[in-house]
Amino acid sequence: MSDVLAVADHRRGELRDVSFEIVRAGRELAADLGGDLHLAVIAGDTEAFADRLSLAGVDAIHVVDDGVEFNHDLYAGATAALFEELSPTAVLMPNSVNGLDYAPAVANRLDLPLVADAVGLAYDGGLEATREMYGSKVETAVGVSEEPFAVTVRGGEWAAVEETADVPVEAFDYEFDESASGARVQGFEEVGAGDVDIADAEFLVSIGRGIEEEENLELIEELAEVTGATLSSSRPIVDNGWLPKNRQVGQSGKQVTPDVYLAIGISGAVQHVAGMKGAETIIAINTDPNAPIFDIADYGIVGDLFDVVPELIEQFS
Numbered sequence: 001m002s003d004v005l006a007v008a009d010h011r012r013g014e015l016r017d018v019s020f021e022i023v024r025a026g027r028e029l030a031a032d033l034g035g036d037l038h039l040a041v042i043a044g045d046t047e048a049f050a051d052r053l054s055l056a057g058v059d060a061i062h063v064v065d066d067g068v069e070f071n072h073d074l075y076a077g078a079t080a081a082l083f084e085e086l087s088p089t090a091v092l093m094p095n096s097v098n099g100l101d102y103a104p105a106v107a108n109r110l111d112l113p114l115v116a117d118a119v120g121l122a123y124d125g126g127l128e129a130t131r132e133m134y135g136s137k138v139e140t141a142v143g144v145s146e147e148p149f150a151v152t153v154r155g156g157e158w159a160a161v162e163e164t165a166d167v168p169v170e171a172f173d174y175e176f177d178e179s180a181s182g183a184r185v186q187g188f189e190e191v192g193a194g195d196v197d198i199a200d201a202e203f204l205v206s207i208g209r210g211i212e213e214e215e216n217l218e219l220i221e222e223l224a225e226v227t228g229a230t231l232s233s234s235r236p237i238v239d240n241g242w243l244p245k246n247r248q249v250g251q252s253g254k255q256v257t258p259d260v261y262l263a264i265g266i267s268g269a270v271q272h273v274a275g276m277k278g279a280e281t282i283i284a285i286n287t288d289p290n291a292p293i294f295d296i297a298d299y300g301i302v303g304d305l306f307d308v309v310p311e312l313i314e315q316f317s
């Protein structure tokens with residue numbers, strides 16, 4: 001008891017950023033509880049993943065070497081079995097596509113209370129988790145008095161742990177009977193397969209309804225090219241079919257945390273801001289000086305994008 005078990009996340013052979021962030025969330029919670037942090041690595045290239053995740057603050061890594069990709073039954077079963085073996089106070093899982101799939105099953109199997117999509121965790125005799133509502137407009141505190149408990153943590157909310165350490169790695173012997181499994185993974189299909197993942201981009205040039213017409217996108221593509229940025233957008237651009245869904249930033253799109261987010265002709269609606277407020281530096285170009293995007297921008301240009309963007313292209317060229 002008083003330990004924390006956190007589960008790493010990977011997809012298509014790559015560890016997801018949340019794996020490094022969950023180490024910080026888990027370490028902080030374990031410190032509050034006065035226990036150890038155990039990290040589970042399930043499936044994939046477990047040896048390489050465990051090596052990358054030998055990070056400061058992790059007390060032990062447990063690897064379940066079975067399969068290559070995410071599988072619901074494997075993850076739910078192995079996490080629950082590891083939990084039973086270690087008897088921690090908390091199990092943290094990522095609030096990712098994978099985590100959202102198996103975390104409720106883990107909580108159900110172990111009969112644990114589950115707080116989903118936490119953006120903050122504190123423990124003082126009981127868990128107090130912070131969640132966001134109404135497109136991140138309202139923060140709520142969720143108190144959990146029952147122990148042990150399960151939490152899914154939102155990516156991009158904790159700073160990734162980068163400092164490496166010498167962490168013992170143990171193979172966890174979990175017998176996974178795939179033939180008895182109710183679910184089959186048929187394969188993976190990324191939306192807009194072959195396209196970039198804006199969640200990984202360091203510099204995003206993002207376009208909104210201010211662009212007016214699809215053909216004007218060319219101008220923004222030129223800016224993205226000369227600045228080496230990746231193109232993303234607000235929802236109306238995707239709804240119009242001008243860019244694929246995997247380029248949409250926001251509540252119903254992707255959560256992004258680039259170093260620089262250049263919002264062009266984007267008003268800054270809460271549902272959009274929910275996806276990009278974690279950017280290191282936000283720059284906005286908008287004709288309306290009262291646009292809400294300026295409330296969160298570090299730098300703003302009040303101006304017509306059709307004047308400002310060509311000027312930027314010239315400067316960067």
Ligand SMILES: Cc1cc2nc3c(=O)[nH]c(=O)nc-3n(C[C@H](O)[C@H](O)[C@H](O)COP(=O)(O)OP(=O)(O)OC[C@H]3O[C@@H](n4cnc5c(N)ncnc54)[C@H](O)[C@@H]3O)c2cc1C
Nearest residue numbers: 208209210234235250251252253265266267271272287305
């Ligand atoms: C359940 C739900 C989920 C949603 N999820 C998302 C989501 O994931 N992502 C998302 O983005 N939205 C989402 N939305 C929609 C959201 O509420 C807004 O409608 C949307 O973000 C607005 O997009 P926009 O800023 O591009 O357009 P607008 O709000 O129309 O803003 C356009 C901006 O461009 C400026 N502009 C106009 N012409 C120029 C010019 N020539 N030069 C410079 N600036 C100019 C205007 O001043 C204005 O501020 C969601 C809505 C709901 C209800």
